[in-house]
Amino acid sequence: MAKRAILGLFEDASYAAEAGDALQRAGVAPTDYDFLTDTPYPEGAFGERHEGHKLYIFPLCGALVGLTIGILLTSMTQMAYPMVQAGKPILSLPPMAVVTYESTMLTAIIFTIIGIVFESRLPSFKQGLYDTRITEGYIGVLANVEETQLTEVSTLFTQAGAVDVVRENQAPA
Amino acid sequence: MAASESEHLHHGTAHGEGHGGSSGGHYPGMWIFPNPRVITRDMAGKVASMPRGFTLALLASGILLVLGVVGFVARAAADGFDDRAPWGYYMAAFSFVFMVTSAAPVAAVAFRFTKSHWRRPLSRVSELFAVVGILNIIMFIPMMLILPPIANPNAGHGNGHDLDIRRTIWFEGPVGAPHAWDLVGVIALAVTALFILWLSAVPDMAEARLTARGFRGWLYRRLSGHWYGAKKQWQAQKAGLALMGAFYFMTLIFVQFIISSDYAQSMIPGWKDSIFPVFYSLTGFQVALGTCLIILYIMRRWGGFQEYYGKSPFWSASKIQLGLTLLWAYHLFAFFITYWYGRLAVEQNIIKYLFTQSYGGLFVANLALSFAIPFLLLLWNPVRRSAWGPPLAGLSAAAGALMFSLRVMVGGANSGNIYAAFLDHVPAAAYPDLWDIFIVTGAIGAAAFTYLLATRILPLISVWEVKEGALYQRLATFTPTGKGEYLVLAKPE
Structure with missing residues (x-):
């Protein structure tokens, strides 16, 4: 059965943390609920799971690709069209460094952009469950649960101190 | 409401x-x-909203932009792009706008690295300069046409004293050098800055996407897409801003290096100086921070932002301004003393050309505006703690940076034979005509116009x-x- 989203809105961070604990006790998997905030909160503020990311791999791969392209481009150009400048060797590192640096930076940047877009799942043209009160400092606890659990989760949110509970297909406030 | x-x-x-x-x-x-x-x-x-003051500023900068376009078209019609000399003031205008607007996003990037709380009101003011990066790309296109080729087109035609290949950092002339690599650098810088702006503004756009109307609403919905403020998204944003910030700084230094080298140093035969690119970057940082503080002051004083900007960003930034001002003087002296003590004919000619004779007046103005006035202002605690002191020092530094750009870029464009082995005489100063004045004021107006338009899309906070x-x-x-x-x-x- 497809999972449905339900959003609890909390005015206070401690109530949101309580809701997270209640979801955990009710057997909702940590990957099935998330805290939506209008600003980054400190790590573990809601007792949430640790989230890792692999963003650093992207610039590293990009830099390696760019470095290789830069070295190949400069060395092959100079081998194909040798120009002796002031008695320097055909393959001299200082002049090669200029182009190699630029190509390395360029591909590292492009790969990082791809990595950020991939890691944060942006952009997307589909609107998910959200409530504009989160922009006013409310904390949203978004749970994706089976349809049969919706009522139970809604009760959990209310008991934890939610000021409102929003479900899918319900007009946002 | x-x-x-x-x-x-x-x-x-x-x-x-x-x-x-x-x-x-x-x-x-x-x-x-x-x-x-x-x-x-x-x-x-x-x-x-469109307050009256904002509308007037937009109108004034728009008029300057139009005058700049008129000046540019007139200059192109009269002189074409074959000779670099008539374009000296255009090069200076580009250099100044590029110097300020490309270095400005570093204020947000650097103080995020240091996790300074006082930088928070300053971040978006500096990041919004990314939009002016588009103007930098457009303005750079004629710069490519002005830049002479590395290989001497008259080589082997009896000019025995001229070099076959002029002295640049592109020693062995890699494919596309210098034009393509310069352009790629300017584009990479602009794209990186725009991406940093987008990444930083995504949460703000997401907050406003359901309430904003018209073009802004359409744009916010497309650009903020799937952002809901989930933890993984905040983490990716934080790491992304750190990585892109680091890359932006590394790219900026490189692009400033190639711009200062290709459009100033290599334009004057025999000007070999390892300090100049550093000096160019330093001037950029000094003027960029100052410009951000000027905008902060204007918005605080007249823009209705007094509820958001305290005096702490001015106070904290003023200490960095003072440090940059002192570093500016140190690098100027380090550059000057090497040439003064070297006493080769070319070194003496360059000192006379850029410092004491031809552009002596501009140098004195540059020294006063970039060092003496900011230093004497920022020396005092009460001035540093005020909201007006650091922006005033910034205004002086901005005027100084304009003098600096005029001196080195106009000087570079009018130095004579670019394929000569060294500068064997002291060329006369090139004074601006009406079109040059239009071009310089127009470029500054265009940058201001672009920035003002950007503030209608994203908030200054x-x-x-x-x-x-x-x-x-x-x-x-x-x-x-x-x-x-x-x-x-x-x-x-």
């Missing part, structure tokens, strides 16, 4: 226990913590950052009687 001032003040103590002129211990108005509950609505109102700041800062008193007010800062990591 935009939040009223009384609403701000009423709610001001809810999160920050202090607000504006009502708090700050010995220094009233030093620290301001806006109310996170109303900031999103208030910023949406400010972005959508990084809303999520200011809200985050409210979580970690508050004013407390040392005694129960309410005396001895001090600032409590938290470090989340």
Whole structure:
């Protein structure tokens, strides 16, 4: 059965943390609920799971690709069209460094952009469950649960101190 | 509905226990913590409004932009692009705009690295300069046409004293050098800055996407897509801003190096100086920080942002301004003394050309505006603590940077035979005509126009950052009687 989203809105961070604990006790998997905030909160503020990311791999791969392209481009150009400048060797590192640096930076940047877009799942043209009160400092606890659990989760949110509970297909406030 | 001032003040103590002129211990108005509950609505109102002062500024900068286009077309019609000499003032205009606007995003990037709380109101002001990067790309296209080829087109035609290949950093002429690599650098810089701006503004756009109307609403919905403020997204944003910030700084230094090298140093035969690119970058950082503070001051004084900008960004930035000003003087002296002591004919000619004779007046103005005036202003604690002192020093540094760009770029364009082995005489100064004045003022107007338009799309406050700041800062008193007010800062990591 497809999972449905339900959003609890909390005015206070401690109530949101309580809701997270209640979801955990009710057997909702940590990957099935998330805290939506209008600003980054400190790590573990809601007792949430640790989230890792692999963003650093992207610039590293990009830099390696760019470095290789830069070295190949400069060395092959100079081998194909040798120009002796002031008695320097055909393959001299200082002049090669200029182009190699630029190509390395360029591909590292492009790969990082791809990595950020991939890691944060942006952009997307589909609107998910959200409530504009989160922009006013409310904390949203978004749970994706089976349809049969919706009522139970809604009760959990209310008991934890939610000021409102929003479900899918319900007009946002 | 935009939040009223009384609403701000009423709610001001809810999160920050202090607000504006009502708090700050010995220094009233030093620290301001806006109310996170109303900031999103208030910023949406400010972005959508068109105050009279803003409209006038947009009109004035638009007129300057048109004059600049007129000057450019007239110059192109009269002189074409074959000779670089008539384009000296265009090169200076590009250099100045590029120097300011490309270095400005570093203010947001650098102070995020250092996790300085005071930088929060400054972040978006500096990041918005990314939009002017598009103007930099457009302005750079004629710069490519002006730049002479590396290989001497007259080589082997009896000019025995000329070089076959002029002296540049592109020693072995890699494919596309210098034009293509310069252009790629300028584009990479602009794209990186725009991506940083987007990444930083995504949470703010996501907050406003459901309430904004018209073009802004359409744009916000497309650009903020799937952002809901989930933890993984905040983590990716934080890491992304750090990585892209580092790459931006590394790319900026490189592009400033190739621009200063290709359009100033290599234009004057025999000008070999390892300090100049550093000096160019340093001037850029000095003027960029100053320009951000000028904008901050204008918005605080006349733009209705007094509820968001305390004096602390000015005070904290002023110390960095003072450091940059002293470094500027140190690098100038290091450059000058090497040439003065070297006493080769080419070195003496370059000193006479750029410092003491041909462009001596501009050099004195440059020295006074970039060093003497900012230094004498920023030396004093009360001036550094004021909201007007650091922006005034910034204004002086900006005028100084313009003098610097005029001196080295116009000097470079009018140095004579670019394929000569060294500068064997002291060329005369090239004075501006009407079209040159139009071009220089037009370029500055175009940058201002672009920036002003950008403020109609994104707020001048990084809303999520200011809200985050409210979580970690508050004013407390040392005694129960309410005396001895001090600032409590938290470090989340």
